Amino acid sequence: MELTLAIGIGVLVGSGVWLLLRPRTYQVIVGLSLIAYGVNLFIFSMGRLRVGAPPVLNGAADPAAYADPAPQALVLTAIVIGFATTALFLVVLLVSRGLTGSDHVDGKERR
Amino acid sequence: MPFADHLIIVPVLLPLVTGAFLLLFDERRHGFKAAVSLVSTVFLAAVATVLLSRANASEASTSVYLLGNWPAPFGIVLVLDRLAALMLVLAGVLALAALVFSMARWHRAGPHFHTLFQFLLMGVDGAFLTGDLFNLFVFFEILLAASYGLVLHGANPFRVRAGMHYIVVNLAASSLFLIGVALVYGVTGTLNMADLAVRIPAVPADRQALLEAGGALLGVAFLVKAGMWPLSFWLPSTYMAAAAPVAAIFAILSKVGVYIILRLSLLMFGADAGAMAGFGDKWLLAGGMATIAFGATGILASQAMGRLAGYSILVSSGTLLAAIGMADVAVTSGALYYLVSSTLTIAAFFLLIELVERARDPAATVLSVTMDAYGDEEEEREPEEEIGIAIPGTLATLGICFGVCGLLLAGLPPLSGFIGKFALIRALFDITPTDAGIPAMSWVFTALLLMGGFATLLAMMREGIRTFWTPLEVIVPRVRFIEIAPVAALLLLTAALSVAGGPAMRYMDATARALHAPDAYRHDVLSASARMGAMREADASGERP
């Protein structure tokens, strides 16, 4: 289980990094989103994995019976912020495309 | 609790409320918005000053604010100590200057300038105040998002291109930040900085590497903000592209990175962090020095003043990082003084540049560049006209301000730039006891400091001569009072800083000592929790049906 998730995270981040290093703005934005997924899962995994633990309090006193809620809260915040920044970057790349006429990250083709 | 205790959170709330409030009004009402924004910023600066005096009141003075009345480390805390207070005041002052400057014309260049500006302030102040690692991330995002907006304020191709680089680099850095926080949490199970400082010594050996990796990733994220070579190439272009007031307030952004590094490196990997003590210091030292060298080279190589200013930010950051890397109390206090001085200077310089650029005629630029490049082939000269040219008042004022900036940046007497460098070098020499040899690192650092100053002197001389002395027919720029006033005010502040060198240094010393002995900080934060906690339990039980 852990291994599967770990590999998943790795693949997400890896392909994200690859895209991040590409010259086209669109590739970069896709890459950033992939990295965001990977990172979110990574934060989540820091609370160790719980399968089938009740998501909300149901009277059971022992905290160990539940999944670690703190990382989940962090992930929620991270998701929202990631969403915001993605949207912003999307618009910036559109505007840059509009103003410079190119979708290269440097605003001009490399020669 | 009395209302006075809520003062700590005001620097975060006030800008937020102001910004949100401004959203309720139509964006064409520039005058009104500017007025509101100005009032709030003045108030902000005042509060910051009050907090500073409070922090300076007693020896061990760390006041803690428990948000949601949850005890640390479980809830989020705001912590006000000398360092935080100092940075708050600095931010407030810069904000005031930039805001006044922007009212001349810039705040009309695009929608929602004032809201974004206020949100930026909120982010900066929050980053200075918060005592929680993840909350720090949130505030970083706030100030970054606002800064994205401000960089692109009044978008033109140049700005958009620079802003794109800025955004991508910082987004990548933010994911590093998250990974780092996650690792730290995964290993220690806490997010509160003070609590971290308590737990880190107890981390079992087989996880120290993980923790250090987390710390290192965090460090990289902050170093991107602070602009350490080779993570800093985006910085000069971005700051150069940004509108003048924006660039001026950005002068504090790079210092936010420095601030966090200073705080965390001493809290997490401080003296009593056991096996991990002093983790990363060497890297900071080396990186900082490299940054100074690169920045100085860039200063020499830059043709446009904006780029020059950007590079001088690098020099300043490099100096601070290297000073942190030395991990010595006296050096730290000198560095703090230098931080304040250089930040004020660079902000003033950014504002000044725009005014000066108005006076620049392109022909002279080209001419003098070639003159610089081939300075050695001037055998025959025009017959010398031995009657001086009167310099018009505006230009003279600009010239004086420029000269002062030059002195400050180059660290020449008598202004605070000199005192800062002097304090640093003095501390560097005195690391070892009297009459013992001086460590090689001090030598290198000193040499870099002096050479950096010299390079700045050369470049500023070149720029100044090119701008103020070379043009044959004088162009008098149109400068409004509210544009030159902030510049003059900032420069006067540095003058005051150098005259009041004694008290200032005393404050810095106290700050540095507190930073290097974080026990008081830890104890204050974690003990503040117990007291408030009791209160909250009581009322909770009382309300349970």
Next chain:
Amino acid sequence: MFPPNSRNAEAWLAGVVMVGELVLVALCYPAVAAGHVIRSTTEWAPALGLAFKLRMDGFAWLFAVLISGIGFLVVLYARYYMAPADPIRRFYALLLAFMGAMLGIVISGNLILLVVFWELTSILSFLLVGYWHHNAGARDGARMALTVTGLGGLCLLAGVLLVGHIVGSYDLDTVLASGDRIRSSTLYVPLLVLILIGTLTKSAQFPFHFWLPEAMAAPTPVSAYLHSATMVKAGVFLMARLWPVLAGSPEWFWIVGVAGMASFVLGAFFAIFQQDIKGLLAYSTISHLGLITLLLSLGSPLGAVAAIFHMINHATFKASLFMAAGIIDHEAGTRDMRRLGGLFRFMPITATLAMVASAAMAGVPLLNGFLSKEMFIAEAIETHAISILDTAAPYAAVIGSAFAVAYSIRFIHGVFFGAVPADMPRQPHEPPFLMRLPILFLVAVCLVVGVIPGRTLGPFLHIATMAVLGPATPTYSLVVWHGFTLPLALSVLALALGAILYLALRRYLAYCEAGPPLLRRLKGQHIFERALVTLSWRWARFIESALGTRRLQPQLRLLVLIALVAAIWPFWASQSGSGTPMIPTAVDPAFAALWAIGCISALGAAWMAKFHRLAALILLGGAGLVTCITFVWLSAPDLALTQLLVEIVTSVLILLGLRWLPKRFPGKAAEIATAAAGLRRARDLGMAVLAGAGMTLAAYTVMTRPPPDGGISSFFLKNAYTGGGGNNVVNVILVDFRGFDTFGEITVLAIVALTVFALLRRFRPAPDSIEAPEQQRIQTSFDEARPERKPGDTVSEYLLVPSVIMQWLFPVIIVFAAYLFIRGHNLPGGGFVAGIVMAAAFILQYMAAGTRWVESHLKVLPVRWMGAGLLLAAGAGAGSWLFGYPFLTSHSRYVELPLIGKLHAASAIFFDLGVFALVMGATVLMLIALAHQSIRRLRAAKIASEAAEERA
């Protein structure tokens, strides 16, 4: 304060100030003469050992007199020298400031303070030399002067700091008291070198002499003041000041001696071959200062006495000579000796004065120059330390003096006698009396001191030497006639040699170009200029471009690389074994399969992103869905819900954006992969793989370690209900325990929405992406791709049925959102989710009925929503202040609601309401702003053009 060129007023003011100074200094005389030291201390930065301490002893007093006295004469002189049109305000202001700084140097009692004033003189001299900044010569001279002396100043600072490090104080008295300690220190050599670089640059000593001749572009009064009497004297002053501390060691002897002797001889030699009078005087200054330096280097008290004596003498005669040169320049219109001659018959008085002064310069008996020179020769003959330098000293002395005689004669003869050249620009005549007065006075001093030294200068010189040497002051006799001694003979010899030399060179000199015959090409100025330009411009640019980049990809590469190194380093550094892992939970095949899909879609997205954007987007969505399911699987429903909604909104945004990106097909000319490109790809691939592997390892390692005991989460679980009043721990954390995070997070959202809005108002689509077909194609393909989200964007305006359905859906969704919101505190849901759902409702309206219809029917003001939301959240947080609790403290109690029943309402619910409002506003704002582009393109273009105008 004064109108730009009211010469008299300013001249008067300046003159008065100078005289005032003089009087003040004179008043100090009794005390100083009695051997006391006047001190006045004001603390500046005690923590740094920095005090504003003034300290006047005999030596300082003598210099103070010199500075203020000659200062006054120069002011008087400049009044007549400067042209009526000159902006004299600036001139006098700078001159006075300079005098202040100079006095500061001589009377500062704290070494750091001294350095401060030292640098001030450099800066002010920069401004004074560049006073006529419209002349390229003045600019370059000023720049070079400041460059050299500024560098020297930095070195001096470092040296002084070393002294302070050794002595433990920068106080001059303390330092003077602890000479042995400094000389015995291991740091003696470095600090000596640093300090000497400072002093030698300041007083233009070899090899830093070259800036002085360049600085001659300054107005003559400036030269007369700075370059004869004061600034260049600062260097030798400091050397004399620290003489008791530093002198006496072989290092001192060698460095100072060599520099002094070289400057003495070479300066004099160069001076002979100058054509510009001021050039000649400049080189002669170098030479005379060299003489002083050489005297100081000897390390014998008598030498020091002679040095101090000569400092004064040189100041007097050189200042007067400079003034004379100024007069000549003024009257004859040129300073080129080839174009001058026979001036005696036009200006006999000036000529006479100049002759006396230059005679003093040459060291003719009965003038002060003679006395000090004789002392010098006497000292040179004495053997101090057996070395080549010492044996060479006498010969050097004679030769140098001979050169001095030669150039003095040349100056006099070339300018005042001989035939009047045809091309002399102007018909000269005597200057006004007051302009001559300063010269007259100075020359008188030369004469008087020369004839009766003991009675006039004797006592002053005595207190000065006492102040420097203290008890070690030797007995010396200040008389003209010592009888027939070897020094006398040598002086005579020098005179004769000089005369012969001049006669020999005369013809040649009359026509040659400036500079000595062989070394003409090799001028310090040019070498320096070249070096400076190469270093500070060419190399700097090269290095900057080599070590820096302005392109994005290299930066990101570096960032990733450094992050990798930083993360991996600790594992290398620490050899700690990898502890004992827990037993990993069993792998569920379905989960594995799920992630197989996830990985494939991620890789696919990476592969497709370049050419098939839409496919990449879909695959991205796939990866996102997998993430959602994972969250569900691992018992985190809140995350799953949020992730899903965010997923949808993001996809819609990107879809709306896609149409403005350029078409891109495989195999375009620009895309042909070269070998270099291939290499880059390989490298990036490697880094990507490494990053992925690193994350995998880190995640796996952490997950398989037991969680740290005493973490904060257990507290949350315990107190969520009792304290936070909610069963959904995650939500309670979000709105209560860590509500401040949420607070910040929504602010981010607001900021971004505003930025997006602001940017898109300026949006100008690229020309090639405006025409319709591409848009159509994208939409159709998109519709095929995602049936469940068929109505992509504006196309759906033409689809009637769905639009009707969606308008019906509107209220339903609203109710759903409300439900999600209310249950949020106890079950998955909450303000954020509700907000996004609500936004979705609006968007559906837009899609269904089209922008215009919606905006005409229901009024959406997203910006207001955002503002209100933020304020609501802040208000909810600040509400607790009234109950005396900190920000965001929540209170909870049960309320009975009809239909819904018993509800556990925490005050945090208002906070959540704010969140809801803001999220909805922000999301709607972004989506609308983007969707609008298709219909608002023209307006946007118009606005953009307006913006362009207003920028221009």
